[in-house]
Amino acid sequence: MAVTDAPRIVTARLHHEDSHTLERFLATGGYDGLRKALAMTPEAVAAEVDAASLLGRGGAGFPAGRKWSMLRKAPVTYLVVNGDESEPATFKDHLLIEGDPHQIVEGTIIAAYAVQASQVFIYVRGEFALGLERMQQAVNDAYDAGAIGNDIFSSGFSVDVVVHPGAGAYICGDETGLLESLEGKRGFPRIKPPYFPAVMGLYGQPTVVNNVETMSNLPWIILHGGAAFAALGAGRSTGTRLFALSGHVRRPGAFEVEMVKTTFRDLIYAPLYGGGIRGGGELKAFIPGGASSPWFGPAELDLALGQDEVQAAGSMLGSGSVVVMDQSTCLVRVAWRITKFFARESCGQCTPCREGSGWLERILYRIEHGSGRAEDLEVLLDVCDNISPGLHWPPEQTTICPLGPSIPPSINSALTMGRDEFLVHIKEGGCPLG
Amino acid sequence: MSHFTPETRTRAQQLVALYPKPRSALIPLCHLAQGEDGWLRPEAMEEIAELVGVTPAEVRGTATFYDMLDIEPAATYRVSICTNVACLLDGALELLAHAEARLGVPIGGATHDGTFALEEAECLADCDFAPCVQVNHRFVRAQTADAFDQLVEDLGAGKLAATIPPHGTLQRVARNRGLVVDPERVAAERAAVARAQAERASAQDAR
Numbered sequence: 001m002a003v004t005d006a007p008r009i010v011t012a013r014l015h016h017e018d019s020h021t022l023e024r025f026l027a028t029g030g031y032d033g034l035r036k037a038l039a040m041t042p043e044a045v046a047a048e049v050d051a052a053s054l055l056g057r058g059g060a061g062f063p064a065g066r067k068w069s070m071l072r073k074a075p076v077t078y079l080v081v082n083g084d085e086s087e088p089a090t091f092k093d094h095l096l097i098e099g100d101p102h103q104i105v106e107g108t109i110i111a112a113y114a115v116q117a118s119q120v121f122i123y124v125r126g127e128f129a130l131g132l133e134r135m136q137q138a139v140n141d142a143y144d145a146g147a148i149g150n151d152i153f154s155s156g157f158s159v160d161v162v163v164h165p166g167a168g169a170y171i172c173g174d175e176t177g178l179l180e181s182l183e184g185k186r187g188f189p190r191i192k193p194p195y196f197p198a199v200m201g202l203y204g205q206p207t208v209v210n211n212v213e214t215m216s217n218l219p220w221i222i223l224h225g226g227a228a229f230a231a232l233g234a235g236r237s238t239g240t241r242l243f244a245l246s247g248h249v250r251r252p253g254a255f256e257v258e259m260v261k262t263t264f265r266d267l268i269y270a271p272l273y274g275g276g277i278r279g280g281g282e283l284k285a286f287i288p289g290g291a292s293s294p295w296f297g298p299a300e301l302d303l304a305l306g307q308d309e310v311q312a313a314g315s316m317l318g319s320g321s322v323v324v325m326d327q328s329t330c331l332v333r334v335a336w337r338i339t340k341f342f343a344r345e346s347c348g349q350c351t352p353c354r355e356g357s358g359w360l361e362r363i364l365y366r367i368e369h370g371s372g373r374a375e376d377l378e379v380l381l382d383v384c385d386n387i388s389p390g391l392h393w394p395p396e397q398t399t400i401c402p403l404g405p406s407i408p409p410s411i412n413s414a415l416t417m418g419r420d421e422f423l424v425h426i427k428e429g430g431c432p433l434g
Numbered sequence: 435m436s437h438f439t440p441e442t443r444t445r446a447q448q449l450v451a452l453y454p455k456p457r458s459a460l461i462p463l464c465h466l467a468q469g470e471d472g473w474l475r476p477e478a479m480e481e482i483a484e485l486v487g488v489t490p491a492e493v494r495g496t497a498t499f500y501d502m503l504d505i506e507p508a509a510t511y512r513v514s515i516c517t518n519v520a521c522l523l524d525g526a527l528e529l530l531a532h533a534e535a536r537l538g539v540p541i542g543g544a545t546h547d548g549t550f551a552l553e554e555a556e557c558l559a560d561c562d563f564a565p566c567v568q569v570n571h572r573f574v575r576a577q578t579a580d581a582f583d584q585l586v587e588d589l590g591a592g593k594l595a596a597t598i599p600p601h602g603t604l605q606r607v608a609r610n611r612g613l614v615v616d617p618e619r620v621a622a623e624r625a626a627v628a629r630a631q632a633e634r635a636s637a638q639d640a641r
Contacts, residue, residue, distance in 0.1 A: 075626050075630075076454075076626045086556070086559065087557070088518045088519050088520070088556070088557040089519055089520040089557060089561050090557070091559040091560055091561050091562065094559040094560060119454065125559070126571070126604065127502070127514075127558055127559075127568065127571045128559070129570070129571040129572050129604055130572060130573070132604065132605045132607075133605050133606060133607040134607075136608065136609055140607070140609065140610055140611050143611035143612060144611070148611075149611070160612055162452050162453070162609075163609065164458075164461075164462065165461065165462060165604060166500075166502075167465070167497075167500035167502045167503050168501030168503070169499060169500050169501065181461065182458055183457060184455075184458045184459065184461060184486060184488075185457070185460075185496055186495070186496055186499040187499060203454060203455055203631070204630065204631055205630060244561065244562075245562075246520035246523075246561035246562060246564060247519075247523045247524075252520075252561065252564070253562045254562065291519065321561075323519055323520055323523070325523060329523065333522065334522065334523075337517065337518060337519055337522050338518075338519055341518055341556055341557070344556065345556065347499075
């Protein structure tokens with residue numbers, strides 16, 4: 001079982017009871033990275049992050065340094081930090097927002113300096129009441145400490161940070177949906193092109209949107225150098241990453257592990273991490289990267305936790321959440337619940353997503369609850385194929401945002417892994433697992 | 435006539451001034467109004483509209499998109515139980531059924547005295563404590579039927595009032611720095627944004 005000796009980069013402080021306070025933060029090297037960054041040129045800061053080859057930790061895994069370099073030159077630019085974590089079974093940002101908000105502030109100001117942002121918005125999911133309070137307290141305290149506001153640490157660089165509360169909508173995790181929400185509108189994702197907020201973002205101005213875990217890595221990268229970060233992990237997946245492990249494991253939790261050098265088996269079975277299947281059960285399947293990712297089975301356990309490695313195996317690391325299902329799990333029920341989630345959270349702009357999600361949810365519901373029909377499996381696949389033609393991976397994009405094409409993979413996975421289970425449901429008129 | 439108290443109105447104006455465009459304060463102002471009234475009263479939506487420069491219908495149309503904003507009176511304690519995938523695997527449907535029986539309300543309903551409302555939630559991002567339960571968007575970690583019963587008892591007896599404010603109050607820590615914004619800087623920034631947008635519009639017209 002490989003547990004590497006990689007340093008803890010984003011979770012170093014979390015074992016302290018008062019990890020969210022300014023006192024603890026300053027006593028444990030807090031804002032040293034920002035001070036160092038402010039003594040460098042913005043270009044040098046960006047170059048360091050580029051050298052780290054830090055991939056965005058939100059879900060899409062786009063290189064952070066490249067995102068910054070795409071920022072269109074303009075007098076007014078914005079930095080928006082995405083803390084609207086709502087992907088099913090993902091709870092790493094929640095941990096960082098409540099546990100180490102100053103680290104997010106520090107990373108955020110480093111990023112704001114690198115891209116010379118005019119203003120920063122930290123968008124925190126509305127359901128995180130405590131997180132919002134901790135984040136706001138951190139920003140208030142950071143102003144007093146001279147880390148935000150005018151002439152930060154006497155560097156001549158000034159920037160304001162606004163903590164912005166969400167109000168309950170999964171779709172606002174999509175970066176253009178988030179920008180609409182931040183503009184005070186319904187969180188409807190924007191039609192592309194323009195593809196990147198770096199060209200046209202908040203109020204039509206060039207905008208960088210980065211995830212809170214991405215920001216949390218920046219202080220370490222500046223203090224220890226991009227090369228030290230890039231030395232961890234392998235290939236394109238450098239550094240460590242915070243994985244949220246849930247489901248039928250002995251020790252569910254968020255674990256920071258070295259990328260690529262760690263496998264799904266390590267994460268699920270190592271005593272330091274998941275500790276194996278609860279109650280001595282057998283692994284049936286696991287979801288490797290959020291509700292939109294195709295599922296894996298025991299055969300994929302030795303796959304490395306790397307973005308390209310998982311992509312090549314036909315799924316994705318996505319938001320960094322791993323859901324473990326033991327042999328007692330009804331795959332029909334899991335597919336139904338995930339589909340119900342998408343049906344509920346579809347913003348309704350695009351027909352395939354709005355209509356398809358509802359139809360699929362109702363068909364799966366009737367199969368699970370005993371009214372399934374013999375032709376239902378064909379209908380499921382047909383509707384899925386209408387949402388994302390070909391049902392291949394990565395999915396064909398047919399809608400404004402990726403939510404629609406994210407619906408078929410879990411249904412397709414459940415059908416591929418457990419077609420017999422579906423048939424038994426239909427034949428016996430109900431769920432054999434109770 | 436203002437629906438907000440003078441203090442709340444000042445607070446609202448401070449929030450508006452934080453943003454390059456007033457409309458961005460729409461959702462924060464909705465939270466502010468809910469903190470005052472427990473829900474979004476029509477009068478509050480009208481005042482928000484005036485403060486951010488849109489119509490009351492636009493405020494309502496935006497608010498109804500978001501699960502946390504209520505355009506009807508809401509119960510004091512909103513109990514949210516997640517049944518999404520991680521919680522589903524840990525008995526969330528059973529806990530939800532128990533909650534329905536214990537509170538005597540169906541999912542989406544509220545008790546007659548307006549104390550409790552029960553909702554089936556989507557993932558609340560606390561999956562290592564599944565099934566995940568929130569009261570007024572505060573994590574309470576009542577994972578079993580017994581723990582849930584204790585929670586309801588404690589809430590009813592007012593034992594948790596210090597940690598769980600009534601529904602509508604989201605943040606008890608308010609921004610208290612950088613509120614005195616330089617009007618010239620705000621004006622300059624807003625002008626720059628407006629200029630850029632005008633340039634883009636004329637460029638599009640030219641095409």
